[in-house]
Amino acid sequence: MDFAYSQKVEALRARLTEFMDTQVLPANVAWHRAAEEGRYPLEIIERLKGRAFAEGLWNLFLPHLREDEPGTRLTNLEYAPLAEIMGRIPWASEVFNCSAPDTGNMELLHMFASPAQRARWLVPLLEGRIRSCFAITEPDTASSDPTNIQTTILREGDDYVINGRKWFTTGAKHPNARFVIVMGLSDPRPEADAHARHSMVIVPLDTPGVAVLRDLPIMHHHSAEGHCEVLFRDVRVPAQNLLGEEGKGFALAQTRLGPGRVHHCMRSIGQCELALELLIERALERRTFGRHLADYANIQDWIAKSRIEIDQVRLQVLRAAWMMDQAGNAAARIEVSAIKVAAARLQTEVVDRAIQVFGAMGLTPDTPLSALWTWGRALRFVDGPDEVHLRTIARDEVRKAKARRGATAAYLVPPRNREAVIAPRRTTAASSD
Incomplete structure (x- = not known):
């Protein structure tokens, strides 16, 4: 394992550091002032996104980009030191189209989206024209175990109907947020395999029945784009909005x-x-x-x-x-x-x-x-x-x-020998002759 940064990565680190110092950091005060006033600093972000895209500092996180997709194909090891540089200013990742939850959603869509889903949702995400959310955590269950999730995603004819309540759905307040990937229970039978009962569906945020109820400040710290509680009440989406296969949500x-x-x-x-x-x-x-x-x-x-x-x-x-x-x-x-x-x-x-x-x-x-x-x-x-x-x-x-049970036995001293090991018996002059 050699963790020395390659020439390619060192060059990207230098370019990214310069961009952060000359473009992002000077905008930091204005960004925070707008956020404190309750306005998402969209103008600042969009201006910087255009410059980052033009400089090739775009979609750096996705190792499997296709030739026709915008961005720089980097391995996880190559991207890691770049994420460190972006992290110095918490809002900076969005400038390079590398912010959560979009990164995870793009990875999911890249691996599992149908051609129609790619065209409608993945391509605009890769181009930075829209933002997205991911809804998994629930207030009424211990969501640290995803098999507990109770929001239902039930098939009715050619649709899925979603009912439930999520929270800490990051980005739901972002002015460019267009859809949320929802994980929920698609097989309510108690006897079903606990790891095969859940599915994921893509839900446009303007679908009837979707309500962003409130932003949840974290220890009184507000996120400009929101960590939101979202209610899904009889939300109906076409069956083709299923991501991957039914029952494969976990x-x-x-x-x-x-x-x-x-x-x-x-x-x-x-x-x-x-x-x-x-x-x-x-x-x-x-x-x-x-x-x-x-x-x-x-x-x-x-x-x-x-x-x-x-x-x-x-x-x-x-x-x-x-x-x-x-x-x-x-x-x-x-x-x-x-x-x-x-x-x-x-x-x-x-x-x-x-x-x-x-x-x-x-x-x-x-x-x-x-x-x-x-x-x-x-x-x-x-x-x-x-x-x-x-x-x-x-x-x-x-x-x-x-x-490997028992492998440590050789390191133990049996009781009958312990005294001899701890205090070896002295030999007499006669016995030593």
């Missing part, structure tokens, strides 16, 4: 998650790098009791620990991305669970240290730190709570241990 959901978790984790690492840079600059400027904060041993420890931990998690994420490229998403399932836990916890740790160095200012909107900490905490739920991923990792370890 498998589709698993397929969608792997690359997206790498994207989330690398963006998180970019935010940790920013937090560390802010921490160090503040520590070099701020004085207490006659000394700069950077002169105190505990602050130096925070800086060193942050550097070690960021580099560790980055390498862990790159390894997961490499495994996905080499053996497929399923083969990297355990590694993806591990990075999802590690990156979210890293973000809250590093940003928390930065907030402490900034003092009370770190709690205010004068720095990005409070928003970054909030998002790091949210990431411990996004794409599945930590506990689910820890359980997945532990089960895999136990499974491997059962397969």
Whole structure:
């Protein structure tokens, strides 16, 4: 495994960094002002999207782009360091058509859409003309186990009828959002296979019966495009809006998650790098009791620990991305669970240290730190709570241990020999002759 960036990736990193510094960062204040006023900064985004498209910094996340589709075909390992750069400004990914949930939806449509679905939904997404949503989480079930999902998607003649309530449907407030992919129960029989009872359908957001009820702020932090509660009441869509096969919704959901978790984790690492840079600059400027904060041993420890931990998690994420490229998403399932836990916890740790160095200012909107900490905490739920991923990792370890059970026996000291090993018996001069 060689995680050194190739010349191709280094060139893309340089171009992307320059674009972020000269185009995106100067627009950051205006973007936030518009969002705080309740207006999605569409004009800013569209202007920057046009420039990114013209410069070839477009659809960087999708490894299997066809020749006739716009974008740059990159592997997961090649895209990962670019996601880190985008992550430094949380809204920047949309500029390059690389933002969630569109990325996951494009991957799903790329793999499973019919020709008609590709033409109507995938092509406009790839071109950045529309946005989309993904509705899976529900307020009335433990959605960490997708087999619990109760929203129904039932066949009636040539249609599917959808009834249910979803929430944290990111992007439903975006002015360009045109459709949502809904996962729901298509086989209500209790005796049916729990992993073959759900399906996914494409629902245009202007379909009668679809109601975006409210935006859900995350720890009082509002998203400009919304993490919304959405009600589906007798929503009827044509049967051809089924994505993939009926009963395969659980498998589709698993397929969608792997690359997206790498994207989330690398963006998180970019935010940790920013937090560390802010921490160090503040520590070099701020004085207490006659000394700069950077002169105190505990602050130096925070800086060193942050550097070690960021580099560790980055390498862990790159390894997961490499495994996905080499053996497929399923083969990297355990590694993806591990990075999802590690990156979210890293973000809250590093940003928390930065907030402490900034003092009370770190709690205010004068720095990005409070928003970054909030998002790091949210990431411990996004794409599945930590506990689910820890359980997945532990089960895999136990499974491997059962397969080699008894292999550690040689390392154990039998009770009858323990005394001799711990305190060898002395030999007398006579016995040694």
